[in-house]
């Protein structure tokens with residue numbers, strides 16, 4: 615039997631109530647995103663045309679999306695994309711959903727590029743690219759830069775490439791697959807900035823994570839016994855790739871700054887090690903300069 619036609623306004627209201635019933639904190643915002651996606655509408659259009667009736671197809675999309683959301687599937691995987699700074703990125707299961715705090719890391723890298731004032735084309739290396747959020751934003755927002763994005767995961771590499779192509783960035787972004795710096799020998803001594811948002815959660819904390827985060831790939835989250843495995847290796851290996859005076863940027867866990875600063879300083883390869891906070895005043899970014 616065909617579903618009774620519903621207006622856009624009614625659909626938002628109903629989806630909000632259903633999502634609230636599932637104790638989702640941002641039920642209204644999520645309902646708007648789902649209904650908007652079903653229609654290909656921006657948020658403002660939903661209210662401009664709130665009396666318009668939904669097609670059966672749109673109504674079916676909303677029903678399925680709300681049910682999946684109530685089942686704990688992250689919204690970005692349901693909708694298949696997520697805005698990150700100026701880009702709309704395809705998101706898929708098995709690849710980490712880009713987070714708002716990572717936008718700050720990009721901002722710091724862009725400021726770092728300005729600060730370096732490299733002669734010629736600056737080269738940025740993004741380790742663990744995921745969807746390509748960091749690397750592609752840098753390429754998009756700093757049109758002189760060339761970026762190498764690398765990840766160990768097949769799905770992440772494919773998605774970075776797909777997002778680079780969708781955003782017309784493949785001419786300045788090289789996508790590689792490998793374990794950290796593996797396969798990047800050609801770039802030794804040529805890199806202006808190394809940036810990474812590596813997996814940084816302690817292995818023992820993974821099972822206690824909120825249900826939704828547990829739907830994201832373990833490979834993108836597991837930072838080893840103390841959460842610092844990737845920082846240790848990158849701090850050790852990055853100096854061979856960075857030019858003298860080049861910059862290293864990390865996203866970090868809120869309680870990891872002191873340890874990572876100590877590893878950087880002890881390495882003897884970095885100076886001017888700085889910690890930056892996120893919007894919630896948590897330590898979130900490390901910046902260091904290669905000696």
Ligand SMILES: C[S@@+](CC[C@H](N)C(=O)[O-])C[C@H]1O[C@@H](n2cnc3c(N)ncnc32)[C@H](O)[C@@H]1O
Nearest residue numbers: 712742743744765766767793794811812813834
């Ligand atoms: C926290 S996610 C960050 C993804 C993306 N850069 C972002 O900020 O949204 C970490 C990424 O590191 C990748 N990764 C894990 N182990 C790696 C390794 N040994 N070498 C390269 N990349 C790795 C994961 O596949 C994942 O995409």
